[in-house]
Amino acid sequence: MQLVEKAPAKINLTLDVIGKRPDGYHEVEMVMTTVDLADRIHLTLRNDRAITVEVDKGFVPGNEQNLAYQAAKLLQDRYAVNSGVHIYIEKNIPVSAGLAGGSTDAAATFRGLNRLWNLDASIDELAEYGAEIGSDVPFCVYGGTAIARGRGEKLEHIPSPPPCWVVLVKPPMGASTKDIYGKLDLKNLKHPDTGAVVDAIRERNFPAICAGLGNAMEDATFGLYPEVKSLKERVKSFGADGVLMSGSGPTVYALLQNESRAERIYNGLKGFVEQVFMVRLLGSGHRHDR
CATH class of the missing domain: 3.30.230.10 (Ribosomal Protein S5; domain 2)
Structure with a gap:
């Protein structure tokens, strides 16, 4: 079986x-x-x-x-x-x-x-x-x-965000979560406003979700892997609605509601980085009652 x-x-x-x-x-x-x-x-x-x-x-x-x-x-x-x-x-x-x-x-x-x-x-x-x-x-x-x-x-x-395209870009290195936590300067972190992003998700306000994206680990990762910072800036320059590093990195992603713009960013990055993916947000998960 x-x-x-x-x-x-x-x-x-x-x-x-x-x-x-x-x-x-x-x-x-x-x-x-x-x-x-x-x-x-x-x-x-x-x-x-x-x-x-x-x-x-x-x-x-x-x-x-x-x-x-x-x-x-x-x-x-x-x-x-x-x-x-x-x-x-x-x-x-x-x-x-x-x-x-x-x-x-x-x-x-x-x-x-x-x-x-x-x-x-x-x-x-x-x-x-x-x-x-x-x-x-x-x-x-x-x-x-x-x-x-x-x-x-x-x-x-919480409810899922409004449907959108996600372009994921993984630079050619792995990031050690342990090393990155070791580099965190807890006194000087840039704290995202998680509450504001949750409110924007509940209101299905896509621009506000994109404006609120934030990751307190970015600076530590950028310090260890400057190429991740360069990659994020490159993705931003293509004009995505929102750009952020995921987790402790090194993957950077872009959120877009417009499919042809997502395709343009995907194609623009494809010649620059080997691992680039264009996917959708999944929406719902496995519910409690199952």
Whole structure:
């Protein structure tokens, strides 16, 4: 028996770092939403209890380090499952990109194995398990749009933004989240107004959403990777409605309501950077009642 689960990427419309927590993590507040750039997770039932991972791109671990493996192991242990699974990951989301590629693979593995292994867990239970694996996993279990607080695991679901095009540009390097947090100057951060962006989303006010985009980690990332700053300026120069770095980077994205302008930016960047994607916002996610 086999099934396939879609694993969409996320972008941050805002990302604010409130301060350092006693547990060593940073307290954050951010608005995240899913976009239609997705990995595909193929799950094949095994008759033994082995969990095996195969990835179609060489730079992703196919072992216990893979978050999809960790998600499968957690469910297998928690529910005393006597079957195993072969996880084949069709990778479309760039790696170490600020798009939650590993987290969304784990989330899709949770959702898929819930069906494959007939576990009958609720979506809320799966999100709770996800918090044990990574801060972005609970959001990725639900998808859609949410305000995330705490380490990123405390979620408040909100309506999705108005439909638009998203052009994602990933420069040819990965960004180390740990290094970037280490460079954060907490006293001098530029804090986005998350409340204003949430209000704009509720009012379906696209220009106000674009005007409010903000990421408190940009300056730290730009300090370590000046080419990300140059990339953001280049994307801005093409005349997008809104431009921001996602997560801790290095991916920069542009929001546009006009398809032909989105195509122009996509084509303009294609000759400059190898990994450029033009997708839609996804809108709704997996609801609580499912």
